[in-house]
Amino acid sequence: MEVEAVESNALRGAADRRTSKRDRRVFWACIFILANNCFQYTAYFAVSTNLVNYLKDRLHVGSKAAANGVTNWLGTSSITPLVAAFLADAFLGRYWTIALFLVISVVAYAVLAASAAAALESAAFYAGLYLLALGGALQPVLTSFGAGQFDEADEAERRRQSSFFNWFYMSINVGSLVGGTVLVWVQSSVSWGLGYGIPALLSVVSVAVFLAGTTTYQSHQPPGGSPISRVAQVVVAAVRKCRVEAPDDAAELHEYEADDGMSAIQGSRRLAHTDQFRFLDKAAVETAGDKARPSPWRLCTVTQVEELKCVLRLLPVWASGIIFAAAYTQMTTTFILQGDTLDPYVGGFRVPAAVLSVFDTLSVMLWVPLYDRVVVPLARRATGHDRGFTQLARMGVGLVVLTAAMLAAGTLEVERRRVIARHGMYDTNTGADGAYLPMSIFWQVPQYVVVGASEVFTFIGQMEFFYDQAPDAMRSLCSGLSMTSFALGNYVSSALVTVVARATARGGRDGWIPDDINRAHLDNFFWLLAMLCIGNFGVYLLIARWYTYKKTVD
Template identity: 60%
Template sequence: MEEYEDKYTKDGTRDIRGNPAVRKNTGRWRACPYILANECCERLAYYGMSTNLVNYMKQFLNQGNTVAANNVTNWSGTCYITPLIGAFVADAYLGRYKTIASFMIVYIFGLTLLTMTASVKGLKPTCHNEVCDPSSGQTAVVFVALYLIALGTGGIKPCVSSFGADQFDETDDSEKQSKSSFFNWFYFSINIGALIASSVLVWIQTNVGWGWGFGIPAVVMAVAVVSFFVGTPLYRHQKPGGSPLTRIAQVLVASFRKYSVKVPTEKSLLFEVSDKESAIEGSRKLEHTDELKFFDKAAVETQDDKIRDQPSPWSLCTVTQVEELKSIVRLLPIWASGIIFATVYGQMSTMFVLQGDTMDPSMGPHFKIPAASLSIFDTISVIVWVPVYDGIIVPLARRVTGRERGFTQLTRMGIGLVISMFAMLAAGILEVVRLHIIAKHNLYDSKDPLPFSIFWQVPQYFIVGAAEVFTFIGQLEFFYDQAPDAMRSMCSALSLTTVALGNYLSTLLVTIVTNITTKNGNLGWIPDNLNRGHLDYFYWLLAVLSLINFIVYLLIAKWYTYKKTT
């Protein structure tokens, strides 16, 4: 019996045939290169479009600064909302592997259509003297392509990180430690893709053409598909546990139906299946917690429940099912605290680019760097900080705190929130200096780049990258770790929606700021001619919101209780 337990994983994972996963033949780091290569290629394709998309909107769709920025943030936001769809499909029906495979097809179709809008006559807008006049149909096709891509990425984003983490059995101490490192290297692979996208692809889009600039990501995405399937024999799979939304609804309904029922003081009297496995497919049992006691009513076995051979799941739920809902409720405040951070992060693809467009892009006598390519320094920052964090900071923190991960996940995320404030301060200070140069040389209406190097933007990009390593990676690990076993894709998707809401909040803030500051004929903070605007005020606003958000986060983190499995 002991030999059997050592041979197979203990977290319920299966191989591709549905048999218990053999520990030595599946999973662990040997399965990860295919998953990491897939993510690297997928992110290269995504950032190859998104990094410079605001300039595509301006040049080819003839949109102003505010409209273009809002269209990009709305699309980016949707790319982080659709993961809820993919995650639901994965957790409830298909599992992560089949969901990733299915949605990649939609993704490639969207990329192909987008490439055609920039290269095929009739779909490509007509341009004269660098001024384009797209028809409503041509504009519509661009947005259809973009939102097909948003749907495709919805099945990949929430599943790939969770699928990679599934390759490590957290009941085994050595594999559990490897799982923590996996999230760091997962994010590292994302940024290798982003590095190539923000340098090579943005240069191609700017200097060669958008047809090639969008076509290469389509080809790269095809490579991602091949990489993913090559690793198939090595993967470990978690069984889909049925609709998580249904289980949550059952607990809510049962709790309210029994609102007058008293919860017994002895928690062992609450309903739970007696065998070792949870009643939920692919999930371990969860220990009872004392918070949110109202939901415990759903697990109280009344006389009506006892006289039935099979009580209705809308009347009686297991403790594990109740604790699933409690886990989600506990996660929501932490989730909400990431929205402001995501708003700050979103400025790299909008306001940072628009700010950089006004500055001197010269890099030597013959080469000019596109403003959107400055995001390469965010990527380099992440690539530098991941190994530093994993190899230096964590071991040092481990000695001080005695914790296996060095910091708690909540502490790690909080450090990132603090760092993000300095990113906005750096951007705001740079804008003050930029406006001072404009005033000094009376360059308010100059269409030429300012005599001020674009490389002064590097610090703000680098600081955002450092903040990402703490907050975004910590968030990935936290939501996977704290999610119930059968809801991990859903919780990974939930963490991604902070980016979506951050983009939508950015759109809302830009709209509100524009409406307020353009009253009485004023140009406002963010006019089409930024030389006459006050983008620095917008950065100060985000810095203040980040400070308030961090103070609230400290209170939330102090309240949070980590989950326990039996």
């Protein structure tokens, strides 16, 4: 008995040492990934935040053309992550995709810095700018790579993985804070050459940091081939077998009874069969013709079919993020229009309305540790869920919180209009110095803070949800898909402003959003956005109730 006890203790001690060594490796891998991400976004926001002024001041582009140039570039930057994500999932793997695109971003920043320092023609600057839109498209791949460092079979590591998403988003906001303030000041007050040279240096540092962590990284997911081909094969096979009846017993489907938990897709776990979208099950029904002429375009595995089902289930959740993004983007549009009329002075120091977005960033930086260290443990005790909230519940909370931000903005607008009624109006188009309402711009701070809180729940929840619920071999691609809802939300916001402005200005009226914002009814526009958020939340509840979480065959 004593010998057995000694052997048991020795085995336990060896296991503890292996666990401790693995924990240290994961910790340092995450440190390198988060530091790399922070340097990347510091450089990125240094360029994007002040881009409109560079186009106007250095390239002598008109205001409208400069605004369109920025929005076109931002739109491109929201789509290109799908390119990097596809390459990572299909061919290169996450590590080599990150390394390749980091090098591209270094070249892009070098071109931008040289263009700014030497006052080169606009063609060179735009070449660097759109090269950056490609090279900087790493968020979905880097998110998946970082989350992939954790063993999802271990409950403790799953908790740490959930925490990783919080700190990943925190690193983005730290970069936003430094790049969007300090480096923008350098551009405006020192020189454009230095203001673009520092981001170029930071891009080199980000590459060095990522490569320095190579020995600590562990990738659990090799490239599995083109996910687009696999999805197309399921659709084609199901259509070919439209007259074939899917069996009631899923065990009769192809690959259902494989010996281990791995599927035919390289490095991907098998997915458990679900009853939704039963028509697609026909693609996994084996017929006599399939035995005679085997082809992936005629017979697919259960996991292939479930991959497509996973994507189809994600789409309604993805769509619910569009309205959220449309309301969120008011922070960079109508919030600033509202703030431009308020008193920006603190003593003799002027605070531009656009700078107030720093309170959104600070709110995120406050809420991330608060959520991770306080909210989750309390929620865990109440719900019994290892992550505190389910991912869908977390995103739903953010939808409600953003509604509160729109209500706060509307309430401030009502009070602003009352001040106008008491003190008279001025034309905001005249740009007269000191022509501000006797109302401090800092009354806007609460709405920015509430927007930041909604980000921590919804945006981070989306990052975690789309990674966790995506098939193993499509995680980068699905993470990239979640980002496109933000791009569409910006387009929806622009369309909404245009439609509302025209519809409410009929009959010679000023309408809700005229050029002179003091004649506007922005309060009505904020109420409209709040109602859209409430309606979106109602639809989201139905989606969340319908949704079936992914299950793997272990």
